Amino acid sequence: MGRTSKDKRDIYYRKAKEEGWRARSAFKLLQIDDAFHIFAGVRHVVDLCAAPGSWSQVLSRRLYLPAVAAGRTGEQLPKIVAVDLQPMAPIEGVTQLQGDITSEATARQVISHFHGHHADLVVCDGAPDVTGLHDMDEFVQGQLILAALAIVAHVLVPGGTLVAKVFRGRDIALLYSQLKIFFPDVTVAKPKSSRNSSIEAFVVCRRYAPPPGFEPEQLQALLHSAWQAYGPDTQHSPLMRQLVPFLACGDLDGWDAEASYDLPAEGYVSLPPVQPPTAPAYRRAIERMKGAAPAREDSGDGSHVAVMATAAG
Numbered sequence: 665m666g667r668t669s670k671d672k673r674d675i676y677y678r679k680a681k682e683e684g685w686r687a688r689s690a691f692k693l694l695q696i697d698d699a700f701h702i703f704a705g706v707r708h709v710v711d712l713c714a715a716p717g718s719w720s721q722v723l724s725r726r727l728y729l730p731a732v733a734a735g736r737t738g739e740q741l742p743k744i745v746a747v748d749l750q751p752m753a754p755i756e757g758v759t760q761l762q763g764d765i766t767s768e769a770t771a772r773q774v775i776s777h778f779h780g781h782h783a784d785l786v787v788c789d790g791a792p793d794v795t796g797l798h799d800m801d802e803f804v805q806g807q808l809i810l811a812a813l814a815i816v817a818h819v820l821v822p823g824g825t826l827v828a829k830v831f832r833g834r835d836i837a838l839l840y841s842q843l844k845i846f847f848p849d850v851t852v853a854k855p856k857s858s859r860n861s862s863i864e865a866f867v868v869c870r871r872y873a874p875p876p877g878f879e880p881e882q883l884q885a886l887l888h889s890a891w892q893a894y895g896p897d898t899q900h901s902p903l904m905r906q907l908v909p910f911l912a913c914g915d916l917d918g919w920d921a922e923a924s925y926d927l928p929a930e931g932y933v934s935l936p937p938v939q940p941p942t943a944p945a946y947r948r949a950i951e952r953m954k955g956a957a958p959a960r961e962d963s964g965d966g967s968h969v970a971v972m973a974t975a976a977g
């Protein structure tokens with residue numbers, strides 16, 4: 665799809681470029697904040713699965729930059745730690761780590777940046793490369809949330825908030841139950857900028873309160889035994905059938921992620937991406953194709969046809 669056509673078909677894609685957000689996902693976090701005021705009183709935040717960085721931009725613009733403008737310095741400034749498998753271009757006030765959030769080494773690195781302080785908020789927009797096999801995608805997504813929860817258990821202050829992306833698939837009730845062990849207040853939010861056709865939603869988990877005697881290291885075992893205790897029929901056990909409130913958020917009279925909007929009749933310029941990918945997977949493929957064969961070949965009628973090089977070796 666061309667850039668102009670995407671500008672027309674995806675209003676949040678277009679607005680993101682106009683407002684300088686690296687991705688349209690920024691609006692999801694902003695709309696969640698409009699509904700839940702998740703930034704109120706927050707000083708320390710962890711942004712898990714942060715690349716290309718639009719949520720980190722929101723955190724920087726909402727928390728860090730206003731503190732700088734107010735003349736705060738050093739330890740008084742908000743601390744924002746962002747992690748992703750992918751490298752990310754810098755963002756003011758955001759400490760970046762490159763790593764896998766499911767690995768213990770990455771979790772330790774995140775924790776080390778807080779120097780004994782706690783985070784007030786952890787956000788996780790993690791998504792695996794979707795395979796289209798829904799059970800598999802949902803499972804891997806669930807693993808990312810469990811990894812986020814393991815980091816939460818080390819860094820989140822009692823009373824703190826976790827916001828995490830979920831796929832509302834077949835086994836979602838089990839995940840809600842696991843979250844409710846740690847947070848008495850769990851709501852599922854569907855921001856208006858998240859397409860209705862997508863099964864993605866966001867759990868907003870408030871008032872972090874781990875069970876008495878809980879040690880963060882117990883988390884994996886605890887979650888594992890929850891699966892074992894209820895077996896494959898988990899959806900039908902009373903514990904697993906927790907009801908979690910669902911809230912559609914974002915200005916319901918505002919932009920609709922599913923609608924096409926006409927572009928302004930005059931003077932419209934389609935903007936380039938705010939931050940081009942830092943290390944896209946396609947770059948190497950293009951380089952290999954260029955090296956293996958000419959990228960274009962004369963078709964004989966004066967025009968050129970693109971030639972796909974076989975990227976052997």
Ligand code: SAM
Nearest residue numbers: 689713715716717718719749764765789790791
């Ligand atoms: N919130 C981001 C933003 O606003 O720009 C978008 C996040 S994107 C939807 C999902 C991200 O999850 C990808 O950048 C991907 O690299 C990251 N991710 C997936 N699995 C991960 C893992 N195990 N550890 C760290 N990051 C992971």
